């Protein structure tokens with residue numbers, strides 16, 4: 494009996510091994526992707542790509558180096574190609590595209606690995622996605638945000654400036670802005686989503702929803718990248734592993750508040766109250782669970798993104814004394830109470846934001862999409878159905894033919910008519926593009942404007958602390974960026 498069990502196991506392992514060899518043989522000698530340039534190992538394995546993204550945390554830089562070495566189309570794994578071509582970029586991401594998000598997005602859900610239902614960011618089915626997107630986007634237009642939530646953003650920006658001031662007084666002027674900005678951005682988006690502010694700024698601590706999400710995200714990302722290892726490890730009775738794959742524990746509890754407040758008409762009404770109130774009678778509606786889930790997803794998507802770009806913005810300005818003076822002078826002339834609309838008219842402020850989003854947009858990594866059922870021809874190459882293709886803003890934003898001296902932070906490039914040039918519009922993508930473009934971009938822009946104006950009005954003469962260096966601020970990234978030193982200390986005037 495035992496010997497026939499072993500025989501079955503040996504035969505299965507042998508069949509698996511042969512299948513892998515045959516697959517590798519096909520990938521190297523027969524796959525249509527063999528014609529695409531790339532490192533020798535790419536036709537056999539994607540492990541170096543994963544290593545550079547997950548272990549070295551240099552996903553965008555490594556992908557950019559691949560383009561520099563091999564050109565616009567680079568095979569980086571047996572079934573994956575990086576693309577740096579604005580024509581293909583438009584085709585892959587346009588409205589109504591048939592190139593859909595790959596299944597890695599499903600693994601970034603706050604539920605246990607690969608378990609539906611999915612949030613707006615994670616949904617890969619185009620019909621389900623567009624139903625939810627149509628409803629939720631009502632709450633994120635610039636006009637709607639200005640009418641209903643500008644006061645909240647103002648108030649949270651004021652609170653974070655006060656928080657920084659207090660800490661500076663007790664700490665020889667030094668504060669870590671990389672700690673403070675997420676507290677502000679988290680408070681803003683939580684208020685919109687839940688109708689209640691967690692006051693993370695006053696507590697000086699990451700909200701527990703976000704802390705739980707970070708663990709969940711890392712666990713699910715691991716499960717996607719190493720499915721075989723995950724399927725073994727998940728059976729082990731190790732509490733930390735169980736926690737990483739249990740989904741976001743705080744989400745459901747907090748989500749109940751989002752659902753209750755979506756039915757409120759008073760001051761506790763959140764963005765979902767508008768979404769539901771304005772839904773056409775025959776629109777498909779959001780279930781309670783979808784409200785809870787999306788509230789959590791949007792809080793996560795709307796916190797570190799805006800906060801990290803804001804951190805890099807302040808760092809870039811403080812690194813350039815003449816720019817700092819220009820910006821300080823411009824915002825010093827504002828007459829309080831000033832509006833977001835007024836801020837949108839300030840040339841230096843807006844040029845600095847654009848340049849920050851060009852070099853330090855929070856999500857510049859390859860955005861993976863599957864080639865549709867019918868296959869596709871891009872850049873003269875044939876791509877079979879199911880191939881993963883990915884474009885990244887990091888590379889599009891560093892094209893020397895579009896942006897002169899692309900690695901230099903130069904806000905002045907935006908002071909002429911650069912933004913309206915066709916080649917710039919074609920490659921400008923800090924918020925992604927097409928049907929999956931960032932739903933929070935107007936909110937992010939508003940926070941960037943208000944927080945930048947308040948910071949440089951309040952802290953004239955701020956400086957970088959000695960511990961903040963080009964090395965500590967080097968960009969690390971696995972999808973989202975962060976400073977290598979996990980901090981950005983600045984010295985604020987305390988008189």
Ligand code: HEM
Pocket residue numbers: 613614615626682790791792794795796798799802854855856857860861922923924925926928929930931932933934936937
């Ligand atoms: C500077 C700040 C931000 C940057 C650079 C950024 C960047 C991006 C990018 C590049 C995408 C496209 C991802 C893809 O196609 O795979 C995206 C999608 C998304 N972002 Fe943002 N984001 C920012 C702020 C926010 C904020 C404040 C929110 C919250 C409201 C948010 C919510 C989302 C959501 C829900 C999606 C998915 C949209 C969909 O698939 O329909 N983001 N973001």
